[in-house]
Amino acid sequence: MGVLEDLLSGVHAGRIELVDLTATLSERTPIIQLPEPFVNTPGFALEELSRYDDRGPAWYWNTIHTGEHVGTHFDAPVHWVTGRDGLDVAEIPLGHLIAPAVVVDMSAEVVADPDFLLEVAHLEAWQDEHGPLPDGGWLLYRTGWDARSDDAEAFLNADESGPHTPGMSVECARWLAEEAPIIGVGVETVGTDAGAAHSFDPPFPCHALLLGAGKYGLTQLQQLARLPATGSVLIAAPLPIAGGSGSPARVLALIPA
Ligand code: MN
Secondary structure, eight states: OOHHHHHHHHHHTTSEEEEEOOOOOSTTOOOOOOOTTSOOOOOOEEEEEEEEETTEEEEEEEEEEOOTTSSSEEEOGGGSGGGTTSOOGGGSOGGGSEEEEEEEEOHHHHHHOTTOEEOHHHHHHHHHHHOSOOTTOEEEEEOSGGGGTTOHHHHHOEETTEEOOOEEOHHHHHHHHHTOOOSEEEESSSSSSOTTGGGSSSSSHIIIIIIHTTOEEEESOOOGGGSOSSOEEEEEEEOOOTTOSEEEEEEEEEEEO
Protein backbone atom coordinates (compact mmCIF):
# COMPACT_ATOMS: atom_id res chain seq x y z
CA MET A 1 0.00 0.00 0.00
CA GLY A 2 1.03 3.59 -0.51
CA VAL A 3 1.66 5.80 2.46
CA LEU A 4 -1.65 7.64 2.11
CA GLU A 5 -3.60 4.39 1.90
CA ASP A 6 -1.73 3.30 5.04
CA LEU A 7 -2.79 6.51 6.75
CA LEU A 8 -6.45 6.17 5.76
CA SER A 9 -6.66 2.51 6.64
CA GLY A 10 -5.01 3.32 9.97
CA VAL A 11 -7.65 5.95 10.71
CA HIS A 12 -10.60 3.87 9.53
CA ALA A 13 -9.44 0.66 11.19
CA GLY A 14 -8.87 2.53 14.45
CA ARG A 15 -5.10 2.09 14.64
CA ILE A 16 -4.80 5.86 14.44
CA GLU A 17 -7.17 7.95 16.54
CA LEU A 18 -8.19 11.49 15.65
CA VAL A 19 -8.57 13.89 18.57
CA ASP A 20 -10.19 17.28 18.06
CA LEU A 21 -8.29 19.85 20.12
CA THR A 22 -10.58 22.68 18.97
CA ALA A 23 -13.09 24.58 21.11
CA THR A 24 -16.49 25.08 19.46
CA LEU A 25 -16.99 28.69 18.31
CA SER A 26 -20.07 30.53 19.59
CA GLU A 27 -21.08 33.79 21.20
CA ARG A 28 -20.11 32.14 24.52
CA THR A 29 -16.49 31.51 23.48
CA PRO A 30 -14.31 33.26 26.10
CA ILE A 31 -12.10 36.08 24.80
CA ILE A 32 -9.15 37.85 26.36
CA GLN A 33 -9.99 41.05 28.31
CA LEU A 34 -7.34 43.77 28.09
CA PRO A 35 -7.36 46.65 30.58
CA GLU A 36 -7.87 50.30 29.64
CA PRO A 37 -6.69 52.00 27.43
CA PHE A 38 -6.15 49.03 25.09
CA VAL A 39 -8.65 48.02 22.40
CA ASN A 40 -10.29 44.64 22.95
CA THR A 41 -11.19 42.05 20.36
CA PRO A 42 -14.81 41.36 19.54
CA GLY A 43 -15.96 37.84 20.26
CA PHE A 44 -17.48 35.42 17.82
CA ALA A 45 -20.97 36.10 16.44
CA LEU A 46 -23.21 34.90 13.64
CA GLU A 47 -25.42 37.25 11.65
CA GLU A 48 -28.09 35.48 9.68
CA LEU A 49 -28.36 36.37 5.99
CA SER A 50 -31.26 34.06 5.15
CA ARG A 51 -32.78 30.85 6.44
CA TYR A 52 -35.09 29.32 3.84
CA ASP A 53 -37.15 32.53 3.87
CA ASP A 54 -37.91 35.48 1.60
CA ARG A 55 -34.28 36.63 1.92
CA GLY A 56 -33.21 33.35 0.31
CA PRO A 57 -35.94 30.76 0.02
CA ALA A 58 -33.83 27.63 -0.50
CA TRP A 59 -30.73 28.40 1.52
CA TYR A 60 -29.38 29.17 4.98
CA TRP A 61 -26.20 31.18 5.49
CA ASN A 62 -24.58 33.61 7.89
CA THR A 63 -21.97 36.29 8.11
CA ILE A 64 -19.36 35.49 10.74
CA HIS A 65 -18.02 38.21 12.97
CA THR A 66 -14.85 37.40 14.87
CA GLY A 67 -11.49 38.71 15.92
CA GLU A 68 -8.48 36.82 14.65
CA HIS A 69 -7.59 35.85 18.22
CA VAL A 70 -10.87 34.22 19.26
CA GLY A 71 -11.35 30.66 20.48
CA THR A 72 -8.83 28.03 19.46
CA HIS A 73 -6.50 30.11 17.33
CA PHE A 74 -3.07 30.46 15.77
CA ASP A 75 -0.67 33.31 16.64
CA ALA A 76 1.59 34.21 13.70
CA PRO A 77 4.99 35.86 14.32
CA VAL A 78 3.74 39.22 13.03
CA HIS A 79 1.19 39.31 15.89
CA TRP A 80 3.86 40.78 18.21
CA VAL A 81 6.00 43.87 17.71
CA THR A 82 9.12 41.72 18.14
CA GLY A 83 7.98 39.65 15.14
CA ARG A 84 6.73 42.55 13.02
CA ASP A 85 9.08 41.61 10.14
CA GLY A 86 8.10 37.93 10.40
CA LEU A 87 5.46 35.79 8.76
CA ASP A 88 1.79 36.64 8.70
CA VAL A 89 -0.75 33.87 9.12
CA ALA A 90 -1.17 33.31 5.36
CA GLU A 91 2.58 32.82 4.99
CA ILE A 92 3.05 29.95 7.44
CA PRO A 93 4.79 27.12 5.54
CA LEU A 94 2.42 24.21 4.95
CA GLY A 95 5.02 21.84 6.39
CA HIS A 96 4.59 23.57 9.75
CA LEU A 97 0.84 22.93 9.76
CA ILE A 98 1.38 19.19 10.11
CA ALA A 99 4.08 18.47 12.64
CA PRO A 100 4.99 16.26 15.61
CA ALA A 101 3.77 17.23 19.06
CA VAL A 102 4.65 16.40 22.64
CA VAL A 103 2.71 17.14 25.82
CA VAL A 104 4.09 18.38 29.11
CA ASP A 105 1.45 17.88 31.81
CA MET A 106 1.46 20.34 34.70
CA SER A 107 -2.25 19.98 35.49
CA ALA A 108 -1.61 18.74 39.05
CA GLU A 109 0.63 21.73 39.80
CA VAL A 110 -1.98 24.12 38.37
CA VAL A 111 -4.71 22.73 40.67
CA ALA A 112 -2.57 23.88 43.57
CA ASP A 113 -1.60 27.21 41.97
CA PRO A 114 -3.55 28.83 39.12
CA ASP A 115 -0.62 31.24 38.62
CA PHE A 116 1.76 28.30 38.08
CA LEU A 117 4.68 29.03 35.75
CA LEU A 118 6.46 26.44 33.64
CA GLU A 119 10.23 26.62 34.16
CA VAL A 120 13.22 25.32 32.19
CA ALA A 121 13.82 22.78 34.97
CA HIS A 122 10.38 21.22 34.32
CA LEU A 123 11.24 20.80 30.66
CA GLU A 124 14.68 19.38 31.47
CA ALA A 125 13.03 16.84 33.78
CA TRP A 126 10.51 16.03 31.04
CA GLN A 127 13.35 15.50 28.56
CA ASP A 128 15.17 13.18 30.99
CA GLU A 129 12.05 10.98 30.94
CA HIS A 130 10.86 11.34 27.34
CA GLY A 131 13.80 12.47 25.24
CA PRO A 132 14.41 15.75 23.42
CA LEU A 133 11.65 18.14 22.38
CA PRO A 134 10.66 17.51 18.74
CA ASP A 135 12.72 19.20 16.05
CA GLY A 136 10.21 21.13 13.94
CA GLY A 137 7.33 20.23 16.26
CA TRP A 138 5.03 21.61 18.93
CA LEU A 139 5.29 21.72 22.68
CA LEU A 140 1.74 21.36 24.02
CA TYR A 141 1.42 22.60 27.59
CA ARG A 142 -1.33 20.84 29.49
CA THR A 143 -2.69 22.65 32.54
CA GLY A 144 -6.21 21.22 32.88
CA TRP A 145 -7.54 24.67 32.06
CA ASP A 146 -9.74 23.32 29.26
CA ALA A 147 -12.17 22.08 31.94
CA ARG A 148 -13.11 25.74 32.45
CA SER A 149 -13.64 26.65 28.80
CA ASP A 150 -17.47 26.62 28.96
CA ASP A 151 -17.45 29.22 31.74
CA ALA A 152 -15.84 32.52 30.68
CA GLU A 153 -15.52 33.78 34.27
CA ALA A 154 -13.72 30.65 35.48
CA PHE A 155 -11.69 30.50 32.27
CA LEU A 156 -10.41 34.08 32.57
CA ASN A 157 -10.19 33.77 36.40
CA ALA A 158 -9.66 37.49 37.05
CA ASP A 159 -9.93 39.42 40.31
CA GLU A 160 -9.01 42.98 41.28
CA SER A 161 -5.30 42.09 40.82
CA GLY A 162 -5.85 40.82 37.27
CA PRO A 163 -6.18 37.40 35.63
CA HIS A 164 -4.83 34.29 37.37
CA THR A 165 -4.07 31.69 34.73
CA PRO A 166 -0.99 29.48 34.24
CA GLY A 167 1.82 30.20 31.82
CA MET A 168 5.60 30.18 31.68
CA SER A 169 8.46 32.16 33.17
CA VAL A 170 10.58 34.64 31.20
CA GLU A 171 13.56 32.27 31.30
CA CYS A 172 11.43 29.37 30.06
CA ALA A 173 10.09 31.46 27.19
CA ARG A 174 13.63 32.55 26.32
CA TRP A 175 14.84 28.93 26.36
CA LEU A 176 11.94 27.76 24.17
CA ALA A 177 12.54 30.64 21.76
CA GLU A 178 16.32 30.39 21.53
CA GLU A 179 17.42 26.89 22.56
CA ALA A 180 14.58 24.45 21.86
CA PRO A 181 14.08 23.05 18.33
CA ILE A 182 10.28 23.48 18.45
CA ILE A 183 8.23 25.59 16.01
CA GLY A 184 5.73 26.70 18.62
CA VAL A 185 3.85 26.28 21.88
CA GLY A 186 0.22 25.29 22.31
CA VAL A 187 -1.76 26.02 25.48
CA GLU A 188 -5.27 25.53 26.93
CA THR A 189 -5.60 29.09 28.25
CA VAL A 190 -6.90 32.25 26.52
CA GLY A 191 -3.36 33.22 25.46
CA THR A 192 0.07 31.62 25.48
CA ASP A 193 1.25 33.82 28.35
CA ALA A 194 0.34 33.61 32.02
CA GLY A 195 -2.46 35.80 33.33
CA ALA A 196 0.11 37.80 35.33
CA ALA A 197 2.51 38.18 32.37
CA HIS A 198 1.67 41.87 31.92
CA SER A 199 3.90 42.43 34.98
CA PHE A 200 6.86 40.34 33.72
CA ASP A 201 10.09 41.72 32.25
CA PRO A 202 9.67 41.66 29.31
CA PRO A 203 5.87 41.72 29.51
CA PHE A 204 4.15 38.75 27.81
CA PRO A 205 7.46 36.88 27.34
CA CYS A 206 5.98 33.94 25.41
CA HIS A 207 4.60 36.35 22.82
CA ALA A 208 7.65 38.64 22.84
CA LEU A 209 10.33 35.96 22.69
CA LEU A 210 8.75 33.11 20.71
CA LEU A 211 6.97 35.21 18.10
CA GLY A 212 10.09 37.39 17.93
CA ALA A 213 12.06 34.23 17.10
CA GLY A 214 9.66 33.41 14.25
CA LYS A 215 7.85 30.72 16.25
CA TYR A 216 4.10 30.25 16.69
CA GLY A 217 1.41 30.05 19.33
CA LEU A 218 -1.77 27.97 19.59
CA THR A 219 -4.31 28.80 22.27
CA GLN A 220 -7.51 27.48 23.85
CA LEU A 221 -6.72 23.88 22.98
CA GLN A 222 -8.87 21.13 24.48
CA GLN A 223 -8.51 17.43 25.20
CA LEU A 224 -4.72 17.46 25.59
CA ALA A 225 -5.33 14.85 28.33
CA ARG A 226 -6.06 12.34 25.58
CA LEU A 227 -2.63 12.77 23.97
CA PRO A 228 0.44 10.71 24.85
CA ALA A 229 3.51 12.57 26.10
CA THR A 230 5.22 11.86 22.78
CA GLY A 231 4.28 10.43 19.41
CA SER A 232 1.30 12.46 18.22
CA VAL A 233 1.01 14.45 15.00
CA LEU A 234 -0.65 17.86 15.09
CA ILE A 235 -2.61 19.34 12.19
CA ALA A 236 -3.23 23.06 12.70
CA ALA A 237 -5.37 24.78 10.07
CA PRO A 238 -5.63 28.58 10.45
CA LEU A 239 -7.40 30.53 7.70
CA PRO A 240 -4.94 32.06 5.21
CA ILE A 241 -5.94 35.66 5.98
CA ALA A 242 -3.72 37.87 3.80
CA GLY A 243 -1.61 39.97 6.14
CA GLY A 244 -3.39 38.50 9.16
CA SER A 245 -1.82 38.29 12.61
CA GLY A 246 -3.57 35.05 13.47
CA SER A 247 -6.74 33.10 12.85
CA PRO A 248 -9.24 30.83 14.48
CA ALA A 249 -7.97 27.36 13.63
CA ARG A 250 -9.17 23.78 13.54
CA VAL A 251 -6.54 21.78 15.40
CA LEU A 252 -6.51 18.00 15.21
CA ALA A 253 -4.15 15.44 16.69
CA LEU A 254 -3.42 12.01 15.27
CA ILE A 255 -2.45 9.54 17.96
CA PRO A 256 -1.63 5.86 17.95
CA ALA A 257 -4.66 3.94 19.26
MN1 MN B 1 -3.57 35.18 20.07
